[in-house]
Amino acid sequence: xxxxxxxxxxxxxxxxxxxxxxxxxxxxxxxxxxxxxxxxxxxxxxxxxxxxxxxxxxxxxxxxxxxxxxxxxxxxxxxxxxxxxxxxxxxxxxxxxxxxxxxxxxxxxxxxxxxxxxxxxxxxxxxxxxxxxxxxxxxxxxxxxxxxxxxxxxxxxxxxxxxxxxxxxxxxxxxxxxxxxxxxxxxxxxxxxxxxxxxxxxxxxxxxxxxxxxxxxxxxxxxxxxxxxxxxxxxxxxxxxxxxxxxxxxxxxxxxxxxxxxxxxxxxxxxxxxxxxxxxxxxxxxxxxxxxxxxxxxxxxxxxxxxxxxxxxxxxxxxxxxxxxxxxxxxxxxxxxxxxxxxxxxxxxxxx
Amino acid sequence: xxxxxxxxxxxxxxxxxxxxxxxxxxxxxxxxxxxxxxxxxxxxxxxxxxxxxxxxxxxxxxxxxxxxxxxxxxxxxxxxxxxxxxxxxxxxxxxxxxxxxxxxxxxxxxxxxxxxxxxxxxxxxxxxxxxxxxxxxxxxxxxxxxxxxxxxxxxxxxxxxxxxxxxxxxxxxxxxxxxxxxxxxxxxxxxxxxxxxxxxxxxxxxxxxxxxxxxxxxxxxxxxxxxxxxxxxxxxxxxxxxxxxxxxxxxxxxxxxxxxxxxxxxxxxxxxxxxxxxxxxxxxxxxxxxxxxxxxxxxxxxxxxxxxxxxxxxxxxxxxxxxxxxxxxxxxxxxxxxxxxxxxxxxxxxxx
Numbered sequence: 035x036x037x038x039x040x041x042x043x044x045x046x047x048x049x050x051x052x053x054x055x056x057x058x059x060x061x062x063x064x065x066x067x068x069x070x071x072x073x074x075x076x077x078x079x080x081x082x083x084x085x086x087x088x089x090x091x092x093x094x095x096x097x098x099x100x101x102x103x104x105x106x107x108x109x110x111x112x113x114x115x116x117x118x119x120x121x122x123x124x125x126x127x128x129x130x131x132x133x134x135x136x137x138x139x140x141x142x143x144x145x146x147x148x149x150x151x152x153x154x155x156x157x158x159x160x161x162x163x164x165x166x167x168x169x170x171x172x173x174x175x176x177x178x179x180x181x182x183x184x185x186x187x188x189x190x191x192x193x194x195x196x197x198x199x200x201x202x203x204x205x206x207x208x209x210x211x212x213x214x215x216x217x218x219x220x221x222x223x224x225x226x227x228x229x230x231x232x233x234x235x236x237x238x239x240x241x242x243x244x245x246x247x248x249x250x251x252x253x254x255x256x257x258x259x260x261x262x263x264x265x266x267x268x269x270x271x272x273x274x275x276x277x278x279x280x281x282x283x284x285x286x287x288x289x290x291x292x293x294x295x296x297x298x299x300x301x302x303x304x305x306x307x308x309x310x311x312x313x314x315x316x317x318x319x320x321x322x323x324x325x326x327x328x329x330x331x332x333x334x335x336x337x338x339x340x341x342x343x344x345x346x347x348x349x350x351x352x353x354x355x356x357x358x359x360x361x362x363x364x365x366x367x368x369x370x371x372x373x374x375x376x377x378x379x380x381x382x383x384x385x386x
Numbered sequence: 387x388x389x390x391x392x393x394x395x396x397x398x399x400x401x402x403x404x405x406x407x408x409x410x411x412x413x414x415x416x417x418x419x420x421x422x423x424x425x426x427x428x429x430x431x432x433x434x435x436x437x438x439x440x441x442x443x444x445x446x447x448x449x450x451x452x453x454x455x456x457x458x459x460x461x462x463x464x465x466x467x468x469x470x471x472x473x474x475x476x477x478x479x480x481x482x483x484x485x486x487x488x489x490x491x492x493x494x495x496x497x498x499x500x501x502x503x504x505x506x507x508x509x510x511x512x513x514x515x516x517x518x519x520x521x522x523x524x525x526x527x528x529x530x531x532x533x534x535x536x537x538x539x540x541x542x543x544x545x546x547x548x549x550x551x552x553x554x555x556x557x558x559x560x561x562x563x564x565x566x567x568x569x570x571x572x573x574x575x576x577x578x579x580x581x582x583x584x585x586x587x588x589x590x591x592x593x594x595x596x597x598x599x600x601x602x603x604x605x606x607x608x609x610x611x612x613x614x615x616x617x618x619x620x621x622x623x624x625x626x627x628x629x630x631x632x633x634x635x636x637x638x639x640x641x642x643x644x645x646x647x648x649x650x651x652x653x654x655x656x657x658x659x660x661x662x663x664x665x666x667x668x669x670x671x672x673x674x675x676x677x678x679x680x681x682x683x684x685x686x687x688x689x690x691x692x693x694x695x696x697x698x699x700x701x702x703x704x705x706x707x708x709x710x711x712x713x714x715x716x717x718x719x720x721x722x723x724x725x726x727x728x729x730x731x732x733x734x735x736x737x738x
Contacts, residue, residue, distance in 0.1 A: 053403070092400075120403065121402075121723065124402045124403015126403055126404060126405075141396055143397050143400035144396070144400055
């Protein structure tokens with residue numbers, strides 16, 4: 035069952051029975067090189083996580099590495115959830131937005147949009163992103179984007195992405211204390227705070243929004259803020275994710291005044307997991323409530339309580355929580371008659 | 387599960403979740419009049435099989451005869467498999483390509499493309515097909531063809547079609563020994579070889595490819611070679627079948643040099659059944675390996691081992707094997723979340 039975080043259920047009910055394009059936006063930020071900042075991947079090669087996630091969601095195997103990315107605690111990537119949904123109720127299309135990887139996914143036939151972007155730098159030294167240009171690229175791409183299904187589910191795989199999201203929200207002046215989730219059960223909040231503070235030390239009040247974002251944000255957040263402004267003129271978009279997706283909305287909120295009134299944001303909603311919704315260390319609702327426009331947000335009332343698999347139990351204990359569009363995918367499956375039981379059985383099969 | 391015969395899994399994974407048009411190409415060759423050459427139908431009225439298959443796949447009943455075509459051994463037509471898939475996960479459209487029947491299917495609303503073709507003659511005396519004209523008709527139709535779904539599943543129902551396919555491949559100079567399946571478990575290979583040899587006696591080396599095909603082939607093979615060249619400019623196409631569909635590829639392969647380089651064949655794949663893939667008397671892979679271009683080919687890992695029905699058990703023993711797009715349909719079902727169990731249950735219901 036899909037439950038409402040804020041807004042009304044009409045938006046999500048409208049999508050029931052419809053077919054979605056799953057758009058996976060992937061990028062690397064060198065913020066991952068800060069020891070202990072993320073567990074979204076295999077230590078030493080965390081930069082490969084977005085590449086492996088892209089491969090696994092599309093073709094069901096990882097080609098750029100032998101085993102699928104697991105966290106050090108043995109929590110498997112949420113890409114498993116997304117892939118399981120795809121097997122039970124296929125997305126009409128899966129497409130990759132390559133926003134700066136160290137290694138391109140080895141897949142053919144699937145559309146991969148390439149913008150010749152490099153991984154952004156670590157935000158403790160300055161991300162070094164031309165944010166205005168990237169944002170404009172996003173708008174242009176969004177305006178031209180042709181969706182061959184009924185709507186878009188926009189997902190992400192960006193290790194350390196909750197840290198860059200946290201810095202992004204903070205630099206834009208939003209309340210961020212206790213707001214941001216991470217892939218850890220026990221979020222290393224003091225480390226994260228230190229990194230965010232170091233990042234914010236690189237900016238000053240004379241900078242405009244884009245200059246600030248160029249120092250503390252990541253490619254995925256900035257590009258997608260533009261993409262959504264552009265694509266939502268024609269299409270309904272589900273932001274499939276937690277606090278990172280909420281941060282894209284915060285960026286859009288900050289830019290609304292300079293964007294003028296041609297953009298309506300009635301075509302956007304956010305879908306996340308129950309693990310994010312119930313997370314004690316973050317506050318997705320608190321982030322969304324800072325928006326000056328109304329937003330519909332939902333979570334998939336799905337967990338692994340009926341599963342016996344120890345790696346999956348870790349999700350219920352608060353590890354991983356979200357990513358690779360897991361929450362949005364779960365909502366998609368539930369909206370299309372896939373049962374919790376079928377989903378769990380499929381994921382367990384992957385792990386067996 | 388869909389398994390790979392050759393190539394990579396990317397093509398078929400790309401089709402996951404997408405909706406297909408099922409295009410059933412049907413024709414009669416008077417080769418069926420050779421006693422014992424085929425068991426694809428009811429003795430004496432085997433020419434009706436394509437008509438009955440067209441009716442059963444589209445509307446779920448046979449109108450041109452009281453009972454659905456069975457082989458003398460009581461093996462029901464593979465149209466049952468295709469129809470079962472259609473009930474579980476509907477094709478977006480089912481359309482009939484009438485390439486020469488003795489009786490038109492009695493259906494309305496469904497598109498039936500009619501090319502005013504007559505059944506071709508028996509190849510032991512010469513099929514008497516204007517192959518060049520038919521091929522060009524295929525190209526023109528393919529170029530103009532408007533698919534209202536995401537891709538095309540191209541299937542066939544042509545009794546004695548493996549014999550005409552065998553003769554076709556042989557006349558084009560391909561290795562054919564032990565390569566061709568038939569609807570029989572114990573293929574009457576000596577009879578088949580004799581017919582093929584008699585057919586090849588009617589051609590000589592001075593003839594061009596089309597003249598040769600006009601003597602030994604059938605309407606379905608020739609027309610579809612053209613159709614695929616034309617339609618693949620815009621659409622992905624699954625060739626749903628075994629050795630007959632492989633023969634269409636062999637014809638295309640032989641014609642590639644005169645076709646020029648505007649045609650790319652990356653948009654084609656073949657999907658067949660496990661019964662064809664595992665058939666000891668034929669060699670689908672051996673046929674595909676003779677192509678000078680790369681091809682992705684798959685089979686549906688599906689059988690009736692969990693069924694109790696004696697008529698279905700005959701499939702697992704090697705009768706029937708393929709036809710009416712059974713293999714491609716099974717892949718379509720499996721790619722769209724239909725389970726083996728559901729398929730078997732549905733087919734058993736037809737027979738009860």
